[in-house]
Amino acid sequence: MNTKDLVGIGIGPFNLSIAALCHDSPKLDVAFYDKKSSFCWHPGMLLPNTYLQTSFLKDLVTAVNPKSPFSFLNYLVSKKRFYAFLNNDRPAISRQEYNDYLQWVSKQIDYLNFGQGINAVDFKNNQFEVHLENHDQPIQTRNLCLGTGKRPHIPQAIKAQQHPTRCFHAIEMANQKRDFTNQRVTVIGGGQSGAEIFLHLLSGYDGAPSEINWISRRSNFLPMDETCFTNEWFSPNYIDSFFPLPSSTKYDIVDEQKLASDGISESTLKSIYDMLYEKRVNGDEQNYRLRPNRDLIASHQSNGVVLEAHNKFDGSTEHYHSDIIILATGFENAVPHYLEPMKHRLDIRDDQQFLLGRDYSIQWDGPAQNKLYAVNAGRYSHGISEPQMSLMCWRSATIVNDLLGEDFYDLKDDCSFVEWNNPEQRVEQTQKLSA
Numbered sequence: 001m002n003t004k005d006l007v008g009i010g011i012g013p014f015n016l017s018i019a020a021l022c023h024d025s026p027k028l029d030v031a032f033y034d035k036k037s038s039f040c041w042h043p044g045m046l047l048p049n050t051y052l053q054t055s056f057l058k059d060l061v062t063a064v065n066p067k068s069p070f071s072f073l074n075y076l077v078s079k080k081r082f083y084a085f086l087n088n089d090r091p092a093i094s095r096q097e098y099n100d101y102l103q104w105v106s107k108q109i110d111y112l113n114f115g116q117g118i119n120a121v122d123f124k125n126n127q128f129e130v131h132l133e134n135h136d137q138p139i140q141t142r143n144l145c146l147g148t149g150k151r152p153h154i155p156q157a158i159k160a161q162q163h164p165t166r167c168f169h170a171i172e173m174a175n176q177k178r179d180f181t182n183q184r185v186t187v188i189g190g191g192q193s194g195a196e197i198f199l200h201l202l203s204g205y206d207g208a209p210s211e212i213n214w215i216s217r218r219s220n221f222l223p224m225d226e227t228c229f230t231n232e233w234f235s236p237n238y239i240d241s242f243f244p245l246p247s248s249t250k251y252d253i254v255d256e257q258k259l260a261s262d263g264i265s266e267s268t269l270k271s272i273y274d275m276l277y278e279k280r281v282n283g284d285e286q287n288y289r290l291r292p293n294r295d296l297i298a299s300h301q302s303n304g305v306v307l308e309a310h311n312k313f314d315g316s317t318e319h320y321h322s323d324i325i326i327l328a329t330g331f332e333n334a335v336p337h338y339l340e341p342m343k344h345r346l347d348i349r350d351d352q353q354f355l356l357g358r359d360y361s362i363q364w365d366g367p368a369q370n371k372l373y374a375v376n377a378g379r380y381s382h383g384i385s386e387p388q389m390s391l392m393c394w395r396s397a398t399i400v401n402d403l404l405g406e407d408f409y410d411l412k413d414d415c416s417f418v419e420w421n422n423p424e425q426r427v428e429q430t431q432k433l434s435a
């Protein structure tokens with residue numbers, strides 16, 4: 001079998017975008033693998049009335065190749081929905097529709113392989129060997145792109161006790177039929193997923209719970225900041241300014257920018273408030289509690305699960321008796337198990353973050369021409385946009401250009417109004433380069 005130019009591990013939106021751009025620049029021999037039997041975008045969170053937090057124009061390809069057959073607009077035209085879409089004039093598209101778009105793209109690219117999980121990756125004889133589950137022969141490739149997403153975060157207070165029958169992560173929500181009728185349900189987490197699940201429970205889609213608690217350690221149920229200057233953090237210029245900063249500075253900046261990516265959509269907050277108001281009008285307001293400013297500190301079993309929380313507002317301790325606990329507690333970095341054979345060769349920080357170069361490749365002790373690119377891994381190297389889809393296609397094109405060794409996609413973009421770096425330093429740098 002030929003040695004590939006690139007093997008992509010995992011086919012979520014991020015590697016799908018790279019696959020689509022490779023299709024538009026057909027000089028590369030590539031293959032992508034996913035353990036799922038077909039494409040599906042976070043199926044456990046495909047709840048009714050959930051919406052993308054990103055413009056549909058920031059699709060897999062448009063920002064770098066608007067002529068691509070894989071654009072969202074081409075999808076609409078192919079599905080004969082272009083005019084209906086415009087007439088609908090929605091501020092955001094539904095996650096169901098976005099998933100349908102991604103599936104539509106995935107069915108047109110023949111080097112995507114589903115139902116084929118990766119077990120292990122190693123580097124031998126100057127190439128990577130990719131071992132598939134249920135295959136004897138490894139695939140050989142000069143470069144890899146890791147796109148297997150992040151691991152659900154389970155808070156220590158829950159991890160310590162484990163309540164497998166009563167507790168699950170939000171990402172599992174729609175993976176099975178649920179019945180919350182007469183259950184005391186507690187949702188932990190004040191981001192978008194927590195809000196969507198609280199709304200879902202309030203709407204009674206899966207039966208009417210006897211009690212719904214929504215607790216969060218944030219100071220309130222806070223909106224996502226989608227204003228124009230905040231959105232400049234999601235532009236290519238910003239990455240250029242951010243990347244060279246010292247690591248400790250980057251951590252501080254990203255933590256301060258949290259609500260630009262992890263806040264709740266204003267429309268979701270409004271839907272929740274509307275529903276609470278209608279319940280009040282109807283005299284039905286006994287069974288839900290919204291409790292921000294609470295830190296989960298412990299859990300134990302006693303007629304269900306008792307959660308203990310510290311109320312940071314008044315300093316007291318509270319208890320939540322729950323039959324079901326839904327953890328909308330986000331995701332964390334973890335080095336994928338398939339890297340075990342060559343983990344010792346990679347630069348990995350104590351917090352399990354890879355050290356990434358500007359080209360999104362992990363620093364390692366192997367030959368410089370063999371790269372392990374990683375997507376959704378650079379929040380603290382490239383900035384707040386990394387786990388989001390805003391710059392997905394620009395990042396994909398950066399990687400494809402790097403593989404091709406040429407500027408196949410024109411990525412120059414000087415759109416920013418904000419100057420992040422000291423302009424005097426920039427002049428000095430330019431002078432040094434031209435000397």
Ligand SMILES: Cc1cc2nc3c(=O)[nH]c(=O)nc-3n(C[C@H](O)[C@H](O)[C@H](O)COP(=O)(O)OP(=O)(O)OC[C@H]3O[C@@H](n4cnc5c(N)ncnc54)[C@H](O)[C@@H]3O)c2cc1C
Pocket residue numbers: 009010011012013014015033034035036041042045051052053054116117118119147148149150193338375376387388389390
């Ligand atoms: C519910 C939800 C909604 C979101 N909404 C938005 C939004 O509106 N806007 C935005 O910008 N961002 C959003 N995000 C954040 C981000 O864009 C998504 O998480 C996105 O799916 C990340 O893409 P990914 O390709 O890195 O990983 P994933 O989508 O997680 O895909 C990883 C893939 O890797 C596969 N895989 C894992 N291990 C293996 C293995 N060993 N072998 C083979 N395959 C493997 C998995 O099956 C999966 O298909 C959202 C996140 C969530 C959870």
